[in-house]
Amino acid sequence: MNGPGRSKAANGWLLSAPALLLLLIAASGPLLIVAVYSFLEKGDYSGVRWILSGEAWFRVLFERDIFDGTVSLADANLSIFWRSVKLSLATTLITFALGLPTAWFIATRPPKARAVWLFLITIPFWTNLLIRTFAIMEVIRNQGLLNTFLINMGVISEPIQILYTDTAVLIGMAYVYLPLMVLPLFAAIDRFDFKLIEAGYDLYATRWRILRSVVLPIIKPGIVAGCILVFVPSLGAYVTPRVLGGGKNMMIGNFIELQFGQGQNWPLGAALSMVLLIIVMGALLVYTRVSDRDDPHA
Amino acid sequence: MQQRLLNVLTRRSLVAHEGASELSEENAVVAQNVGKIYGTGAAAFTALGDISIAIRKGEFFTLLGPSGCGKTTLLRCIAGFETPTSGAILLGGRDITGVPPNQRPVNTVFQSYALFPHLTVAENVGFGLKMQGKSKAEIDAAVERVLALVKLEPFATRLPAQLSGGQQQRVALARALAPEPEVLLLDEPLSALDLKLRKAMQVELKRLQTETGITFIFVTHDQEEALTMSDRIGVMSAGALLQVGSPHEIYEKPVNRFVADFIGETNFIEGEASAAGVEIAPGVVLPVTGHGGPVTLAVRPEQVRIEEPGAGLEAEVKEAVYMGTDTHYTLALAGGPQVVARVQSSAGPEPRVGDKVGVTIDAQSVQVLSE
Numbered sequence: 001m002n003g004p005g006r007s008k009a010a011n012g013w014l015l016s017a018p019a020l021l022l023l024l025i026a027a028s029g030p031l032l033i034v035a036v037y038s039f040l041e042k043g044d045y046s047g048v049r050w051i052l053s054g055e056a057w058f059r060v061l062f063e064r065d066i067f068d069g070t071v072s073l074a075d076a077n078l079s080i081f082w083r084s085v086k087l088s089l090a091t092t093l094i095t096f097a098l099g100l101p102t103a104w105f106i107a108t109r110p111p112k113a114r115a116v117w118l119f120l121i122t123i124p125f126w127t128n129l130l131i132r133t134f135a136i137m138e139v140i141r142n143q144g145l146l147n148t149f150l151i152n153m154g155v156i157s158e159p160i161q162i163l164y165t166d167t168a169v170l171i172g173m174a175y176v177y178l179p180l181m182v183l184p185l186f187a188a189i190d191r192f193d194f195k196l197i198e199a200g201y202d203l204y205a206t207r208w209r210i211l212r213s214v215v216l217p218i219i220k221p222g223i224v225a226g227c228i229l230v231f232v233p234s235l236g237a238y239v240t241p242r243v244l245g246g247g248k249n250m251m252i253g254n255f256i257e258l259q260f261g262q263g264q265n266w267p268l269g270a271a272l273s274m275v276l277l278i279i280v281m282g283a284l285l286v287y288t289r290v291s292d293r294d295d296p297h298a
Numbered sequence: 299m300q301q302r303l304l305n306v307l308t309r310r311s312l313v314a315h316e317g318a319s320e321l322s323e324e325n326a327v328v329a330q331n332v333g334k335i336y337g338t339g340a341a342a343f344t345a346l347g348d349i350s351i352a353i354r355k356g357e358f359f360t361l362l363g364p365s366g367c368g369k370t371t372l373l374r375c376i377a378g379f380e381t382p383t384s385g386a387i388l389l390g391g392r393d394i395t396g397v398p399p400n401q402r403p404v405n406t407v408f409q410s411y412a413l414f415p416h417l418t419v420a421e422n423v424g425f426g427l428k429m430q431g432k433s434k435a436e437i438d439a440a441v442e443r444v445l446a447l448v449k450l451e452p453f454a455t456r457l458p459a460q461l462s463g464g465q466q467q468r469v470a471l472a473r474a475l476a477p478e479p480e481v482l483l484l485d486e487p488l489s490a491l492d493l494k495l496r497k498a499m500q501v502e503l504k505r506l507q508t509e510t511g512i513t514f515i516f517v518t519h520d521q522e523e524a525l526t527m528s529d530r531i532g533v534m535s536a537g538a539l540l541q542v543g544s545p546h547e548i549y550e551k552p553v554n555r556f557v558a559d560f561i562g563e564t565n566f567i568e569g570e571a572s573a574a575g576v577e578i579a580p581g582v583v584l585p586v587t588g589h590g591g592p593v594t595l596a597v598r599p600e601q602v603r604i605e606e607p608g609a610g611l612e613a614e615v616k617e618a619v620y621m622g623t624d625t626h627y628t629l630a631l632a633g634g635p636q637v638v639a640r641v642q643s644s645a646g647p648e649p650r651v652g653d654k655v656g657v658t659i660d661a662q663s664v665q666v667l668s669e
Contacts, residue, residue: 198379199412201399203426204477213425217416 031277038270046264056267060275077255084251085279087166087241088234091173095181095230096223098174103185103222107192118186121179129176133243136172137163140244164246172240177233181226188222224291232280252276325391326481326513327353327376332385334371334537345371346382347537353481353515354530358507360516362524363534364560369517372534373483376515377406390480400429405474406483409490411466413458419469420445420454426477444472447506464495471503475510482507484516488523500527521561525549533557549598555667558596565602565637566667567595576666579634582611585661596665599626602639603658604649610658613637615649629657 038056040048063074106117124132139145140162147159162168192215200210216223238253245251250258252272259269334346346368353359361369374380376387378399386395394402405426414422423444424437432440445451448468458466467487474482484503488496504527507514518524524531525545532542533556541553552558555566569576571593575585578595586595603610604627616636617628620643627639627649639657649655 193410193412195408195410195412196414198399199406199408199414200425200429201379202377202404202406203473204400204429205425206400206429209429214414218414 034270034273038267038274040267042265042267046260046266048266053267056265056271059265059268060271080250080252080255081275081279083166083249084235084253087169087173087251088231088237090170091177091234092181092227092231094170094174095178096227099178099181099185099226102178103182103189106182106186107189108194118183121182124176124179129239130243132176133172133240136168136175137244140168140171163244164249166245166249168244169241169249169251172244173234173237176240177230180229180233184222184225184229185219186222188219188225192219220291224287228284228287231283235280236276324354325352326355326357326389327351327515328388328391329372329375330386330388332372332375332382332387334368334375334380335383344537346375348385349537349539350385351532351539351542353513355513356511358504358514358516358527358529360518360524360528360531361534362518362521362531362560364519367534368537369519369534370485371537373406373485373515373517376481377404377483378402403477403480404483405477405479405481406485407470407474407487409486411458411470411487413466413469413473415458418455418457419450419461422458422469423472423476425473430477440476444476447475447509448472448502463491464499467491467499468502471506475506475512478510479512481513481515484514486518487516488518489520496523503527525561533560535560550663550665552596552665552667555594555596558665558667563599563638563640565597565599567597567635567637569593569595571666579631582631582634584659584664586664586666594667596667597637597659598663599638599640601660601663602629602637603660604629604639604641605656605658607654607656609656611656613655613657615651615653615655618649618651629655631657 037048039052039054041051041053041055043049059074060077061074062071064071102121106114106121109117137144141147142159142161142163144163146162147156150156151159162171196214196218197210200214201207205213235251236253237251238257241249241251242254245254252275256269256272256276259265259272263269329349329351332346332349333344336343336345349368349372361372363369371380375382376389378394378397382395386393388394389402389404414425417425420441424441427437427440441454442451445454448471450465450468450472453461453465453469458469461469467490470487487503488499491499500523503514503516516524516527525548528545530542530544531548533540533548535556541548541557543551548557548561552561552564558564559566567578569578569584569592571577571586571590572583575583575587576593576595577583584595611634612632613629614632615627616630617626619626619628623643624640625643625648627641628636629639630636637657637659
């Protein structure tokens with residue numbers, strides 16, 4: 001009579017089948033298609049030709065001179081990768097620097113005020129990303145709020161060109177992703193035992209040492225979660241660099257879109273998507289390694 | 299006591315030029331007229347009202363009182379977590395009222411232990427020394443020594459979460475002792491432990507205090523704990539210090555009804571004092587010298603003795619509760635109040651409920667209280 005045990009296992013598979021199917025069709029499937037396309041030849045106008053080719057992967061890092069066929073590094077692509085990583089890291093740092101005091105402030109409010117502050121933090125999610133990005137544009141453009149204000153105050157005489165620079169992209173991304181940093185930090189600080197600060201203060205630690213040696217290590221899971229939640233979508237950001245960065249300050253997301261649209265090079269777009277995936281996974285892997293090494297008890 | 303202290307303080311300021319100050323030589327911690335008021339205006343709450351106290355070097359001093367009496371606030375003022383609204387705190391004769399906690403040679407054992415969850419036992423214990431900038435060799439040696447003192451050497455590499463409550467308690471103690479503070483503050487450190495462990499830790503704490511010679515200031519609401527461990531006890535209520543004395547003094551000679559009621563069990567008997575004694579019921583006079591007028595007598599249950607009928611005061615047994623080693627009898631004195639007598643079980647006759655008995659009270663042990 002080992003029937004019940006078996007049917008229980010079978011039931012488990014049966015019950016999870018819809019979810020597994022959805023996962024397969026909606027997540028793994030498209031990813032597989034992208035992976036396969038990256039190894040095919042590009043079609044004449046768009047799409048792919050079903051001929052196995054490493055050309056797309058080659059074109060990710062190198063370019064061939066049209067006239068003499070010499071191979072050189074694709075500087076344009078590399079600068080786009082570098083800008084993406086740089087801007088994403090900067091966004092993560094800025095949101096952390098702004099998010100930590102914000103989350104701390106919220107976590108130390110009385111429960112009622114806390115709910116109000118959390119509500120205010122999540123309000124931007126109610127509005128379309130594109131609209132919010134245009135709102136930022138309205139603030140930083142040459143005739144926008146910021147420049148008009150500074151000129152009227154007499155601080156500057158000429159408007160500062162912020163829009164269509166990396167700074168604009170950075171401001172936009174920091175604004176958009178700040179809640180994703182604040183919420184996990186808040187959750188971590190909310191669980192933090194504030195008696196530990198007194199204990200540290202009692203044991204001759206300065207405020208700075210308490211932050212470094214007690215607070216930050218203990219809320220580290222929240223910091224890691226916040227950094228991942230900000231870094232990963234920053235790296236693939238599309239709307240913000242498109243609207244605030246103009247045409248020339250592309251990030252990987254825009255570059256990929258270009259290959260599937262105007263560029264009509266689907267295999268290259270697919271290979272670039274895979275590269276993005278690899279960078280993200282690499283970053284996560286490095287982070288887990290580092291945090292494991294930090295923790296002697298893991 | 300307060301008055302005497304104030305006299306001492308005044309005298310000290312007069313004789314300061316002579317050098318040999320009684321305060322700085324003998325006392326570890328002195329609170330001078332310390333007051334702490336939270337809030338302002340109508341919402342103001344007085345947590346401490348004008349507390350003056352001198353705690354001697356190497357003494358096990360207990361602040362005892364019900365919750366909300368201000369004992370923890372006073373402790374936090376000594377630790378530096380709270381700044382008194384008025385008055386001053388002296389440590390070894392030095393005014394430390396405005397000095398932040400990380401610059402006071404005073405360490406605290408917190409009620410919740412507040413161990414650093416991300417650090418091992420050894421790292422927790424070494425934390426204070428590390429922050430003081432001690433060398434690794436010094437820290438390692440001190441950690442080893444202190445862990446041996448609290449018998450936790452095998453657990454040095456464990457995390458706090460991997461320890462039992464009693465072990466965590468000892469880590470908290472070791473962590474506070476490691477930097478060798480002048481004064482160790484203990485904020486109800488045993489309240490989270492079960493009875494048996496608490497008893498064991500009481501002995502342990504007393505041993506540690508004797509071995510290290512460090513001044514311990516211990517806060518508790520448990521009068522039994524205070525009586526068994528302390529050299530001296532300060533009884534607090536509603537932000538005021540009611541009595542300071544040895545456990546013996548506090549128990550035998552409580553200054554008022556609150557102290558008598560809070561420390562141990564007490565029978566309170568209302569009476570009328572006259573030249574002959576205190577009349578507690580029509581015609582029943584106890585030979586106690588009172589001031590005249592209405593008074594309250596405090597009688598410990600163990601000082602009420604049950605005799606054969608006819609001896610002493612006439613009484614009837616209303617209730618008998620067997621408590622193991624003792625039996626508690628509730629006795630109704632003829633025409634007077636009820637008193638509780640504590641009698642060692644199986645020592646002599648055991649009266650039953652309803653029996654008529656005689657009751658004697660040792661007049662020497664009766665305290666005449668002011669309200």
